[in-house]
Amino acid sequence: MSTMNIRTPKFYWSQNSTIAYKDISHIVTLGDSLDNKDDVADVSPERAEAVSDNTAASKKYDRLIGSIEYPDGNDTLLYPVFRVLNSLTTTKQLVHILHFGDSQIEGDRVSSYLRNQLQKKFGGAGMGVIPIVANGPASLPYTYEISSGWERYSAQDKIKKSDNNHYGIFLSYYKLKSSVVNGTDSFSGWVNLKWPNTRNPLIARFTNCKLYFGNVTAPFNVELVQNDLVLNKRTISKSSAFDCVTWKFKRSEKNLYIKLSGTESPDFYGVSLTCDSGVSLDNVPLRGSSGLEFTKADQLFFKRVLKDLNVKMLIMQFGVNVVPYKTSNYSFYEKSLSRQLSFLKSIDRNLQIIVIGVGDAARQTENGIESYPNIEKIRDAQRSAAFTNGCAFWDFYEAMGGKNSIYSWVHADPPLAQKDYTHMTRAGARIAGELLYRAFIEEYTEFSTNENRVKS
Structure with missing residues (x-):
């Protein structure tokens, strides 16, 4: 197992600074125990749960884990999710966990590490659902290209309005522009995914590819092409509100070219790569979002999407975009976030949600680089909204080290946060993913102990 060789941070103290920055040596050293390649032995996705994880490694760091918190008297909130995860070896079902967030999770940050650890323990392979038109720039373990002509309709867009609010999990859908050819409206376009040699075999070892669509008003053609050879061609003449085309492979493909054509574009929601x-x-990732757009989606349609994807849990990681709004009271944000959580819980009362509190962020003051004074107020508003709606909460701010810890993350060696004193680097995102994973597995372990005690 290779390591990142994360070393004790080099602090750059300002001579005039009166701020006490946090010593996070114990956090950055945690990086040395991580599986840097997100790698596992060469086993089938169905048997990946048999691969041992490193949760038990470096026990001396267990004190760093910020435990998941629950509303009073509801510390078994996640037990239904744990039971589903335990059953996967026998039920052979595919379970989706959606990790929503702002720009902190762009480029699969945090998600990639968390995904890999969960797939190693409970089985699974592939990256999951991928948007057709990205919300922002991303660095991903594959090459993703799309043709011209794609348009994105998003719940975040205040100018380009949707005519039906049938948003998928990315709170958006995508259409191909039509043009007149020989006096007839038509559209054509494509999506191309290419996989280089990735260090993570579980990501690249998907066996199913699905194209999600809906709102079919006219027949359209779907072709799967490889090396200029059409492997599969279908004409879709009608569909349910949320539907998909599925291609199955005996082994993972490194180049998927999906070609689309017809007279009027349906709504497309993304491509999934799973087993x-x-x-x-x-x-x-919902760049620029504070997590307040979910209620813009048609509730019945969004319910259908979550049901068809078999979504069992949501992770909500927002807050960065609230920080610039300085006020003495964040009850407005608590109420707005509470409304979103209530909307999601009303879709499926069995849907479990973990709200992740905002992390530390800082700005220049006359004293030096100092945490924003409103971070803890925003964190408290998030926790209160979570508990009001029967959701779990994980305090990332405290897990980072609390007030003024972001400075230490920026000046660690290698850096764990970027010089904007807000966003994590990939190295920092891996540690964040490990801290969250350990908190989750800590609860899972307690659940397993309790379940075994009941059985005995």
Whole structure:
């Protein structure tokens, strides 16, 4: 197992600074125990749950884990999710966990590490659902290209309005522009995914590819092409509100070219790369969002999407975009976030949600680089909204080290956060993913102990 060789941070103290920055040596040293390649032995996705994880490694760091918190008297909130995960080896179902967030999770940050650990423990392979038109720039373990002509309709877009609010998990859908050819409206376009040699075999070892669509008003053609050879061609003349085309492979493909044509474009919702069973953790970055757009989606349609994807849990990681709004009271944000959580819980009362509190962020003051004074107020508003709606909460701010810890993350060696004193680097995102995973597995272990005690 290779390591990142994360060393004790080099602090750059300002001579005039009166701020006490946090010593996070114990956190950055945690990086040395991580599986840097997100790698596992060469086993089938269905048997990946048999691969041992490193949760038990470096026990001396267990004190760093910020435990998941629950509303009073509801510390078994996640037990239904744990029971589903335990059953995967026998039920052979594919379970989706959606990781929503702002720009902190762009480029599969945090999600990639969390996904890999969950798939190693509970089975599964592939990246999950991928948007057709990305919400922002991303660095991903594959080459993703699309043709011209794609348009994105998003719940975040205040100008380009949707005519039906039938948004998929990315709170958006995508259409291909039509043009007049020989006096007839028509559209054509494509999506191309290419996989280089990735260090993570579980990501690249999907056996199913699905194209999600809906709102079919006219027949359209779907072709799967490889090396200029059409492997499969279908004409879709009608569909349910949320539907998909599925291609199955005996082995993972490194180049998927999906060609689309017709007279009027349906709504497309994304492409998924998964296997038949296990865990699919889907990275859903919503750049610029504070997590307040979910109620813009048609509730019945969104319910259908979550049901068809077999979504059992949501992870909500927002807050960065609230920080610039300085006020003495964040009850407005608590109420707005509470409304979103209530909307999601009303879709499926069995849907479990973990709200992740905002991390530390800082700005220049006359004293030096100092945490924003409103971070803890925003964190408290998130926790209160979570508990009001029967959701779990994980305090990332405290897990980072608390007030003024972001400075230490920026000046660690290698850096764990970027010089904007807000966003994590990939190295920092891996540690964040490990801290969250350990908190989750800590609860799972307690659940397993309790379940075994009841059986005995």
